[in-house]
Amino acid sequence: MAASNDEVARLLAELATLTEIDEGDPNAFRVRAYQNAERAVRSLDGPVSELSANELAEVRGIGKSIAGRIREYVDEGRIGKLEELRAKHPSGKRDLLKVPGLGPKSVQQLHEELGITDLEGLADALADGRIADLPGMGEKTVANIEQAIEQLGLTSKDQRVPIATALPVAERIVAALRGIEGVEDVAYAGSLRRFREDIGDVDVLVACDEAAPARDALLALDEVERTIGSGETKTSVVTRDGVQVDLRVVPPDSFGAALLYFTGSKAHNIRLRQRAIDRGWTLNEYALAADAEGADAPVVASADEEAIYAALDLPWITPELREDDGEIEAATGDGLPRRLTVEDLRGDLHDHTDLSGDGRDTLEDLVAAAADRGLAYLAITDHAEDLRINGVSREGMEQQRARVRELEQERGDIALLHGAELNVGVDGTLDYDERFLATFDWLVASVHSHFGRDVEEQTARVVAAIRHPSVTAIGHLTGRKLGVRPGIELDLERVLEAAAETGTAIEINAALTRLDAPVTVIREGIRRGCTFVISTDAHAVDELDRARFGVAQARRAGLEASGIANTRHLDDFRRWLSDVRGG
Numbered sequence: 001m002a003a004s005n006d007e008v009a010r011l012l013a014e015l016a017t018l019t020e021i022d023e024g025d026p027n028a029f030r031v032r033a034y035q036n037a038e039r040a041v042r043s044l045d046g047p048v049s050e051l052s053a054n055e056l057a058e059v060r061g062i063g064k065s066i067a068g069r070i071r072e073y074v075d076e077g078r079i080g081k082l083e084e085l086r087a088k089h090p091s092g093k094r095d096l097l098k099v100p101g102l103g104p105k106s107v108q109q110l111h112e113e114l115g116i117t118d119l120e121g122l123a124d125a126l127a128d129g130r131i132a133d134l135p136g137m138g139e140k141t142v143a144n145i146e147q148a149i150e151q152l153g154l155t156s157k158d159q160r161v162p163i164a165t166a167l168p169v170a171e172r173i174v175a176a177l178r179g180i181e182g183v184e185d186v187a188y189a190g191s192l193r194r195f196r197e198d199i200g201d202v203d204v205l206v207a208c209d210e211a212a213p214a215r216d217a218l219l220a221l222d223e224v225e226r227t228i229g230s231g232e233t234k235t236s237v238v239t240r241d242g243v244q245v246d247l248r249v250v251p252p253d254s255f256g257a258a259l260l261y262f263t264g265s266k267a268h269n270i271r272l273r274q275r276a277i278d279r280g281w282t283l284n285e286y287a288l289a290a291d292a293e294g295a296d297a298p299v300v301a302s303a304d305e306e307a308i309y310a311a312l313d314l315p316w317i318t319p320e321l322r323e324d325d326g327e328i329e330a331a332t333g334d335g336l337p338r339r340l341t342v343e344d345l346r347g348d349l350h351d352h353t354d355l356s357g358d359g360r361d362t363l364e365d366l367v368a369a370a371a372d373r374g375l376a377y378l379a380i381t382d383h384a385e386d387l388r389i390n391g392v393s394r395e396g397m398e399q400q401r402a403r404v405r406e407l408e409q410e411r412g413d414i415a416l417l418h419g420a421e422l423n424v425g426v427d428g429t430l431d432y433d434e435r436f437l438a439t440f441d442w443l444v445a446s447v448h449s450h451f452g453r454d455v456e457e458q459t460a461r462v463v464a465a466i467r468h469p470s471v472t473a474i475g476h477l478t479g480r481k482l483g484v485r486p487g488i489e490l491d492l493e494r495v496l497e498a499a500a501e502t503g504t505a506i507e508i509n510a511a512l513t514r515l516d517a518p519v520t521v522i523r524e525g526i527r528r529g530c531t532f533v534i535s536t537d538a539h540a541v542d543e544l545d546r547a548r549f550g551v552a553q554a555r556r557a558g559l560e561a562s563g564i565a566n567t568r569h570l571d572d573f574r575r576w577l578s579d580v581r582g583g
């Protein structure tokens with residue numbers, strides 16, 4: 001199979017990281033070159049595998065030597081330089097780079113002077129004081145590292161990975177196994193299917209009469225770094241991204257029972273098993289069966305989840321709710337939330353073009369992609385002027401607005417709202433002046449700075465933004481980056497109260513690195529009658545596809561379509577919007 005653009009881009013990103021460690025400098029020329037080439041490959045229109053070395057070198061962002069490495073991969077399935085760097089810098093060392101405060105220089109120093117190559121080694125060296133003795137390691141740095149290790153759960157024994165790391169790995173593996181002969185079905189299960197924010201390991205299930213083909217295919221994947229164990233039906237590996245994957249091959253007849261069992265949660269399973277016992281049956285990873293002695297008990301249901309739930313007098317319960325957190329009671333009483341799907345979304349209300357310094361695609365391409373995806377409306381919300389590197393001046397916004405109006409007329413197939421993503425200042429003030437703000441169709445206000453203030457200051461600034469008459473939604477409410485930094489501290493009662501009162505929508509930002517507002521906040525918002533929007537915050541055309549993650553986040557919170565403004569038909573949406581802006 002020809003190498004895909006995504007595959008090549010990921011290898012270039014890995015080369016960038018490894019070169020960063022190798023040269024001890026994130027700004028080294030070669031590091032930049034690999035990063036530029038990764039971006040170039042990601043925005044190529046055609047398959048990278050069809051370009052010659054010369055054609056590759058002509059692509060903006062790809063130099064001659066990297067063009068050679070890309071061809072090497074396309075032709076030979078490997079890159080010599082990459083293998084060399086992988087051998088020199090094992091993946092544990094790359095984990096060290098994730099610790100805030102540790103740059104490539106210190107990672108190199110830790111290796112050379114103390115022989116530390118992974119987080120476990122770092123934790124040991126912290127414990128026995130060897131780190132503190134290193135030249136250049138101040139007390140403060142040591143304290144920061146200690147805190148980071150504790151906060152992020154980075155010691156190898158209980159290492160969990162953010163969903164943004166685990167989910168792409170799982171999807172690639174599922175796709176790779178799906179094509180194998182004899183494989184009838186493939187799915188990931190476990191905490192990832194329940195859409196938890198951090199993942200211990202990824203559980204992949206394959207329905208096949210034979211175990212060997214799927215196992216061999218998994219072990220042959222380039223991103224699989226090492227094998228932890230391999231038995232008759234279960235194989236465990238670790239990928240280069242540090243994700244543990246458990247692969248289980250089950251008989252096709254048992255696929256539903258296995259999917260149910262390995263999706264969990266354990267607490268949810270226990271409740272289901274009790275319902276089976278109450279009916280004189282047993283439930284395990286093979287089947288829901290009548291409890292006759294011996295192996296050939298009559299099977300009640302086993303091949304699909306829905307039939308098992310049905311036999312237990314329950315509707316199928318969406319995996320995001322399977323935490324024994326009231327969902328079984330709700331299901332028996334007809335009280336489950338109506339399940340939201342990505343098809344319920346009719347518009348996207350937070351999107352960037354290349355007018356924002358960090359946006360990648362043109363207005364025209366973004367709008368075309370949104371229309372292709374069947375959206376009825378789209379808000380263009382480039383960064384407003386107060387954002388230092390990326391902000392757009394008033395003149396820039398005015399020019400864009402003229403073009404947005406024109407484009408809407410030209411196309412006629414999608415309604416365009418001209419908006420902006422405002423920056424909530426530390427004192428709650430916003431960009432531009434009041435009169436200009438009132439001319440936008442849609443305004444997302446987000447916190448992009450001063451994350452360390454206390455709860456009183458943060459609450460006051462966010463409430464001020466919510467109450468501003470021109471603001472229609474609050475973007476990524478807490479500003480958290482999963483696995484990287486916690487969000488700002490807020491008095492949620494006051495924040496959600498203000499949102500409910502003014503009608504200003506609370507965004508559910510669909511970026512896997514954010515998933516913000518958090519589930520607990522959404523639940524509390526539902527209780528208080530807040531309105532939500534699910535937004536992709538796309539900075540490139542393909543990021544429009546992450547709407548599904550926002551939907552999963554909403555499902556986890558039990559949010560229904562009726563509570564989400566962008567599930568409405570355009571006319572309804574406009575009526576709602578004019579209420580919010582008028583009130």
Ligand code: DGT
Nearest residue numbers: 190191199200201203261262263264265266269270
């Ligand atoms: P994780 O990997 O820590 O993020 O969380 P899970 O939920 O993916 O847990 P994992 O990988 O240990 O096991 C996958 C699922 O298998 C789990 O959600 C429920 C099921 N499971 C595992 N062990 C047991 C058990 O002892 N009893 C029951 N009823 N289910 C279990």
Ligand code: CA
Nearest residue numbers: 190191201202
């Ligand atoms: Ca798991």
Ligand code: CA
Nearest residue numbers: 201202203246
């Ligand atoms: Ca597991």
Ligand code: ZN
Nearest residue numbers: 350352421537
């Ligand atoms: Zn944004």
